[in-house]
Amino acid sequence: MTDQENNNNISSNPFAALFGSLADAKQFAAIQKEQLKQQSGKQINEIYKSLTLNGLHFLADELTASPDDSDNSVSESLDEFDYSVAEISRSFRSQQEICEQLNINHMIQRIFLITLDNSDPSLKSGNGIPSRCVYLEEMAVDLEDQDWLDMNNVEQAVFARLLLQDPGNHLINMTSSTTLNLSADRDAGERHIFCYLYSCFQRAKEEITKVPENLLPFAVQCRNLTVSNTRTVLLTPEIYVDQNIHEQLVDLMLEAIQGAHFEDVTEFLEEVIEALIMDEEVRTFPEVMIPVFDILLGRIKDLELCQILFYAYLDILLYFTRQKDMAKVFVEYIQPKDPIILNISCLLKTPGVVENHGYFLNPSRSSPQEIKVQEANIHQFMAQFHEKIYQMLKNLLQLSPETKHCILSWLGNCLHANAGRTKIWANQMPEIFFQMYASDAFFLNLGAALLKLCQPFCKPRSSRLLTFNPTYCALKELNDEERKIKNVHMRGLDKETCLIPAVQEPKFPQNYNLVTENLVLTEYTLYLGFHRIFCR
Numbered sequence: 001m002t003d004q005e006n007n008n009n010i011s012s013n014p015f016a017a018l019f020g021s022l023a024d025a026k027q028f029a030a031i032q033k034e035q036l037k038q039q040s041g042k043q044i045n046e047i048y049k050s051l052t053l054n055g056l057h058f059l060a061d062e063l064t065a066s067p068d069d070s071d072n073s074v075s076e077s078l079d080e081f082d083y084s085v086a087e088i089s090r091s092f093r094s095q096q097e098i099c100e101q102l103n104i105n106h107m108i109q110r111i112f113l114i115t116l117d118n119s120d121p122s123l124k125s126g127n128g129i130p131s132r133c134v135y136l137e138e139m140a141v142d143l144e145d146q147d148w149l150d151m152n153n154v155e156q157a158v159f160a161r162l163l164l165q166d167p168g169n170h171l172i173n174m175t176s177s178t179t180l181n182l183s184a185d186r187d188a189g190e191r192h193i194f195c196y197l198y199s200c201f202q203r204a205k206e207e208i209t210k211v212p213e214n215l216l217p218f219a220v221q222c223r224n225l226t227v228s229n230t231r232t233v234l235l236t237p238e239i240y241v242d243q244n245i246h247e248q249l250v251d252l253m254l255e256a257i258q259g260a261h262f263e264d265v266t267e268f269l270e271e272v273i274e275a276l277i278m279d280e281e282v283r284t285f286p287e288v289m290i291p292v293f294d295i296l297l298g299r300i301k302d303l304e305l306c307q308i309l310f311y312a313y314l315d316i317l318l319y320f321t322r323q324k325d326m327a328k329v330f331v332e333y334i335q336p337k338d339p340i341i342l343n344i345s346c347l348l349k350t351p352g353v354v355e356n357h358g359y360f361l362n363p364s365r366s367s368p369q370e371i372k373v374q375e376a377n378i379h380q381f382m383a384q385f386h387e388k389i390y391q392m393l394k395n396l397l398q399l400s401p402e403t404k405h406c407i408l409s410w411l412g413n414c415l416h417a418n419a420g421r422t423k424i425w426a427n428q429m430p431e432i433f434f435q436m437y438a439s440d441a442f443f444l445n446l447g448a449a450l451l452k453l454c455q456p457f458c459k460p461r462s463s464r465l466l467t468f469n470p471t472y473c474a475l476k477e478l479n480d481e482e483r484k485i486k487n488v489h490m491r492g493l494d495k496e497t498c499l500i501p502a503v504q505e506p507k508f509p510q511n512y513n514l515v516t517e518n519l520v521l522t523e524y525t526l527y528l529g530f531h532r533i534f535c536r
Helices: 003-012 014-018 022-053 057-063 071-079 081-112 137-143 154-163 182-188 193-210 213-235 245-259 262-278 285-300 308-322 324-333 368-399 401-417 430-436 440-457 470-474 480-486 514-534
Strands: 132-135 171-173
Touching: 081 154, 081 193, 081 213, 132 182, 137 154, 154 193, 154 213, 193 213, 193 245, 193 262, 213 245, 213 262, 245 262, 245 285, 245 308, 262 285, 262 308, 262 324, 285 308, 285 324, 308 324, 308 368, 324 368, 324 401, 368 401, 368 440, 401 514, 440 514, 470 514
Parallel strands: none
Antiparallel strands: 132 171
């Protein structure tokens, strides 16, 4: 625009009349134009600086203006300023999305130790990626041009990893390091899928504490994915070839107890159990967990009292009696079985047969000191064993009314089924006796544990002991519902011989307290257990 045209525009502008002269109006217009020019230049420089910090130099040339630009170019820049900012903003968001996707891919690789990228390790940055991963070749071929993992395909990728029979054969280097890393190979190539999913759960937990806020939801989603896949593994173990899932669960818990990280494993199990309880369409929760108890008790029966491994397995059972859902399965599982665990002791497994007995094999050749040491060791292990049994019973009694009723019913049924131990013929026909009734070891262990339960109210001058109600022993046969309401789980006591016959029918209460039932169960257990010893 020429000066003549500019003067004509100003003179024809009706607002020019507000100024004292045409020269004043021209001076005001020139000042406003200069201020607008400076302001636009400042905004453009700010955008340029932001883009430079993000490595987007390629757009900078389009925004910077030369000092020699004409007034017309400044006007055009101002006219197109909004459009340019929008384009820059879109480009910047695109770069952010690419950066976020790259971070998600790296995070998934760190958690699950899997990848779709088998490119040359020297071409990768090496920052934030694990040294070894399992390459999912088939999935990479199916996805063709996509060589990264995201939240849309991670579930498919994890499932593909679980189906690999030998993941160690699919390991690739993710970095250019040539240092041998056996732990990285072991972790990435873990063949036992239950242990692999637990390790993924732990790595996801670690990521949650480290990732920036924008990646936190994705880390949590990966953590939840490990739980949902573990649930699937337990519900449908048959689809995973050469995998004994329940044995892997027991082995993982055993390793955790021996390695002092049991709380980490139980945290994982708690979430898996919750997921199993919420989805029982394929299999019920007891159906899923009964094989675990089969394995546990199958291993325990082959152990001896003085083996440390025996107490590690007891600690696993002890945890199950504290976990409300597992405890329900356990008390149902042992009915009406004679638990193998209570048959372990220092006693001869078959009276009179000393072969394969682990204690006092050659007492005549042992010194008194050696015998005392052996006795002390046995007493120490027996005390530890009885303490574990006591804790299990206590947990089941206190956990819920349901587990309390079930364990008391089991105790009552066991004692009722063994009432024949007091018969005269029991000592005369031992071969039949041992086929029909529980062993002496069973009653020794059960009696010791029940005595511990009675300790709180058996102290001298205990006020709780006065709440004992002897009419419990005179109750007639009740149905299951009445037993549950009245807290009566012993059977057949009314048929026992009374020292003092009742003159009249006693007045029975609405229900009985635990003190009464504990004392009756304990006394009857000791009576059945030691009767045949006293009567020999």
